[in-house]
Amino acid sequence: MLQAGEWAYSETLKEHFMNPKNIMQGEDTDAFDGVGMEGNLQCGDQMMVVIKVDGGKQVITDCQWKTYGCASAIASTSILSEMVKGMTLEQAFNVSPKDVAKELGGLPDNKIHCSVLGDKALRAAINNYYVRNGMEDKVMEEKAKIVCQCMSITDHDIEEAVLEGARTYFELQERTKLGTVCGQCKDEAESLLDKFKHLHFGA
Amino acid sequence: MKVYLDNNATTPLHPEVKKEMAAAMEMFGNPSSMHAWGREARANVEDARHKVARFIGADDQEVVFVGSGSEANNTVLSLFVCASSQCIPGTSMRNAIITTKIEHPCVLETSECLMHRGVNVEYLDVDQYGRIDLDQLKGMLGDHVGLVSVMMANNEIGTLQDIRAITEMVHESGAFMHTDAVQAVGKIPVDVRDLGVDFLTMSAHKIYGPKGVGALFVKKGIPYCPLIRGGHQEKGRRAGTENTLGILGMARAVEMRALEMHEEEARLLVMKEVLRKGIEERIDDIYFNGHPTESLAGTLNVSFPGAEGESILLYLDLEGIAVSTGSACASGSLDPSHVLLATGSDAERAHGSIRISMGRDTTMEEVEYLLDVLPGIISRIRNMSTAYIKGGAHAASR
Numbered sequence: 001m002l003q004a005g006e007w008a009y010s011e012t013l014k015e016h017f018m019n020p021k022n023i024m025q026g027e028d029t030d031a032f033d034g035v036g037m038e039g040n041l042q043c044g045d046q047m048m049v050v051i052k053v054d055g056g057k058q059v060i061t062d063c064q065w066k067t068y069g070c071a072s073a074i075a076s077t078s079i080l081s082e083m084v085k086g087m088t089l090e091q092a093f094n095v096s097p098k099d100v101a102k103e104l105g106g107l108p109d110n111k112i113h114c115s116v117l118g119d120k121a122l123r124a125a126i127n128n129y130y131v132r133n134g135m136e137d138k139v140m141e142e143k144a145k146i147v148c149q150c151m152s153i154t155d156h157d158i159e160e161a162v163l164e165g166a167r168t169y170f171e172l173q174e175r176t177k178l179g180t181v182c183g184q185c186k187d188e189a190e191s192l193l194d195k196f197k198h199l200h201f202g203a
Numbered sequence: 204m205k206v207y208l209d210n211n212a213t214t215p216l217h218p219e220v221k222k223e224m225a226a227a228m229e230m231f232g233n234p235s236s237m238h239a240w241g242r243e244a245r246a247n248v249e250d251a252r253h254k255v256a257r258f259i260g261a262d263d264q265e266v267v268f269v270g271s272g273s274e275a276n277n278t279v280l281s282l283f284v285c286a287s288s289q290c291i292p293g294t295s296m297r298n299a300i301i302t303t304k305i306e307h308p309c310v311l312e313t314s315e316c317l318m319h320r321g322v323n324v325e326y327l328d329v330d331q332y333g334r335i336d337l338d339q340l341k342g343m344l345g346d347h348v349g350l351v352s353v354m355m356a357n358n359e360i361g362t363l364q365d366i367r368a369i370t371e372m373v374h375e376s377g378a379f380m381h382t383d384a385v386q387a388v389g390k391i392p393v394d395v396r397d398l399g400v401d402f403l404t405m406s407a408h409k410i411y412g413p414k415g416v417g418a419l420f421v422k423k424g425i426p427y428c429p430l431i432r433g434g435h436q437e438k439g440r441r442a443g444t445e446n447t448l449g450i451l452g453m454a455r456a457v458e459m460r461a462l463e464m465h466e467e468e469a470r471l472l473v474m475k476e477v478l479r480k481g482i483e484e485r486i487d488d489i490y491f492n493g494h495p496t497e498s499l500a501g502t503l504n505v506s507f508p509g510a511e512g513e514s515i516l517l518y519l520d521l522e523g524i525a526v527s528t529g530s531a532c533a534s535g536s537l538d539p540s541h542v543l544l545a546t547g548s549d550a551e552r553a554h555g556s557i558r559i560s561m562g563r564d565t566t567m568e569e570v571e572y573l574l575d576v577l578p579g580i581i582s583r584i585r586n587m588s589t590a591y592i593k594g595g596a597h598a599a600s601r
Contacts, residue, residue, distance in 0.1 A: 007517075017514075018521065020587060027592045037589065042550040044511060044539065046589045068588040070513035 009071060010105030016075035021082055024050055024064035032064070034132065036124025039117045045069030047077050049121040051084075053129055058089050065121075072104075072111040077118045079103050089126050093140060095119060097200065112200050113163040147188055150181035155192055162196040169193060206524045206569040210409075210562030211358050211386060211502060216452070217411035217563075223455035224413065224448050234445050235436065244447050251454030255418050258457040259403065260394035267419045267440045268450050272385040272406035273309035275419035276352075278430040278441075279381045279402045280313045283349045284320050297349030297378065299323035303335055304545040305362075306354050307383060311541070323347070332494035333362035333546050337372060344376035351380050355387035359529055359542040359558055360493030361502030363387070370399040379425065385409055385417075389460035390468070390499055401425045407449065411563065412456030416449030463563060471500035471561050474570050478503055478559065481574040486581050490552055492543055501561040504529070506543075506552040507581050509590030515557050518580040524573055529556040551590075 007014055029035045032050035039046040045068060052062035063081040067074050080100050084092040100115040101107045107115060123140070130138045144154035153176045161175040169190055173179055179186050207215075216224075227247070232240030234248045249263070256266045269275045283300055302314055304326045314324040325343055327335045335353060344351075351373045356363050366382050373380040381402035387393055388403075389410030395403055403420040407413055419441075421427050427440060434442030482489060482505060492504040507515065512528030519526055529540030538544075539553035548556075559573070585591055 017517065023587045029592070041509075041554070041590055044550070044554045048589045048592065066587055066589045066592055068509065068590050069511050071517050073511075074514060074587065 008108055009075075012079070012103070012105040013072060013075040013107070016078040016104070017071040020074055020078040022062075022064045022078065024048075024066050032062075034125040034127075034129030036121045036126070036128055038121040038124060039069075041068055045073045045114060045117055047073065047117050047121040049077065049081070049118065049125045051122075051125045051129060053089065055133070060084050060087055060089065060092055063122075065118075067118075069114060069117075070111070072107055073114040073117065075104060076100055076107075076115045077121075080115075080118045080122060084122060089129070093123055093126050095122065098202075109201065110165065113160075116163060116200075147192065148176075148178040148181075148185045151177050151179075153178040153185075158189060158192045159196045159200075162193065163200060166193070167197065204523050204569075204572055206572055208559045208561060208565065208569070208573065209525045209527050210565070211361075211499075211558065211560035212527055213408050213414065214411045214562055215564065216413065217456055217459050219459050220412055220452045220455045224452045227448055227451045230447065232447075234447065244445075248445055248447055248450055251450045254454040255405075255457055258461060259388065259405070259420060260396050261420050262423065264438070265395075265420055265423055267421055267437045268445060268453075269417050269419050269441055270415055270443075270446070272383065272404050272409075272417045273307075274430065275404040275406075275417050276307065276309045276381075276383055277313050278419060279404070280310065280317060280350070280352065281430055282426065282428050284317055284322055297347055299325065299347045300350045300352065301325050301327060301340070301343055301348055301378075302352045303327040303329060303354065305329055305333055305357055305359075305542045306352070307358060307385070310352060310354070310383060327353070329362075329545050331547050332497070333357055333360050333492075333542065334494060334497065335364060335369070337365075337368060340369065340372060344373065344378065346377070348376060348378045351378055353380075353382055355382045355384040355393070356390070356499050357493070357542060358386050359540060360504045360546070361386075361499035361560075362494040363391070363497045363499070366398045366400065374399065386499060389457060389464060390501065391464075395420050395422070407453035407456055410456050410460050413449045413452040416446050416453050418453065467563055468500045471565070474561060474565060474567060475500060475503050477567065478570050478574065481570075482577065485574065485578040490548075492546065492548065492552075492556060499560075501565070503559045503561075504543075504556055505559070506548065506556040507585075508551055508555050509588045510555050510581050510584040511588075512554055512556055514584050515555075515580060518584070519557075519573075519576065522576045522580075524576065527558045527560070529553055529558065 029050055033053040034051045037048045048066045050064050051060050054061050063084050065077040065081050067077045097115040097119045127139045144156040146154050157176050161172050166172040166175050172193055178189055230244055232244035234245040252266050253263050256263045300322055302310055318324050327339055329335055353364050353369055355366050370380040379401040382400050383404045384393055385404055385406045388405040401422045406417040429440050431442045436442055436445055488508055490506040516528045529543050539550050543553035543556055
């Protein structure tokens, strides 16, 4: 339960919001080896992650960012930038939103998507590094797979709906209109629903 | 320094209200009881009813005490789902409600629920300042419309509607008129006879009274059906033992409003102008939301593109200043303020808005403090924002 005077956020998150680390100064993204951007202003959050890479060791030596968003969005990118410094590209690529949330001391359910966005921006920056350095073969694409053919709903849409609060198949349908025509995708959608619930909320 | 600038959310108890309620703490009788304890409580509740009625120009029996403004609004809208001709003659023929896109959620969500129960609900648009268009209303009215509900003062942007003109038009069409005046009563003069409305909602805690009590004005002779049933309290119009302490506090609150509100409005207008000018001078690229003149004196809503509302709110909180935001991120939903979107504001402006709502305790010193702190916070947030980077949304404006 919330104590009097406490924020809805953890102390770690609050600290990263009050004193964000590694904010990119200026706007010269060319000074970095990889640039990734996710989200948009209309949706209320957007993050850009830039990295410097030791080409020999394939290790991230510096990670900076810009974020438009709420306190948990700012803190998520701040802590992510601390976490990945010194990691190999491969290690950094595998950092999950859950790792970020855990490091922050937890995120309220409706803020989980903030950690997802920073994570996506980081992976986009790593892929951008590979492309810039002629290592296209290493680019790890996250292709969306269509689950509901009738309404053209992908696994990414399902993940998004879960992050926005869908917990049951019905709530998933309310948000995405998935399975409202032929209904053949129900089993696959339900198993993805369970997967993403477990992945993001441990439920 | 602690600066409370969120008076549209709620207000502290007026010292006189505190005194009144503290003195009444010993009075515990049930107003429905016939013995001395009950009679004492009854006399006090009826005295309070008289004070509240007089404040809005109503007769005593036209005031129903309820648990909140939300309850009052739910009650009025729900009158029109009853298909029984015994309860509300004629309404089954007029099975449509008209309201606006900028109402409080307690009206919008009740309307949504009514739609599931077979009531047609139509929504009035608003212009860039949040005002409805009387011509649009005229086109929507007809034999099928039973009720029109338009809020008098908007909680987020402070815009006022011309309730008298709206009511006249609504009555010509034969429908009933309700106004949610929770943000208006006690801040601007409200007289139910002058406005002509059939139903009016008010709440105590927005005007230095206690939480958990409000009142619904129901014009004499107008069809009515209770939302909370099962008791004869409030002449059968709202079951449940009266919140005697709350009701007494509310009555004292409106008495104090009658004494203080006019002078206070003038003071608030001066401070709002200082705030408006100060923000304009010290911060680039801003938008004021709401009507420039037809607006509550204490409410100023402003958007800072490139900065997100929750961040602004929390950085201000760290400086001891309380405001609120139309940003989705602070409210738990993912959609930005429905009010700002209805005024045609884009989603980014809506995400980056804060509402500053001053009240009777607000001082010029506090306004100056906000003006000292705010520019630094906005520039700090914008400096870490993607909105101003090369190729970003606002790169050109810097």
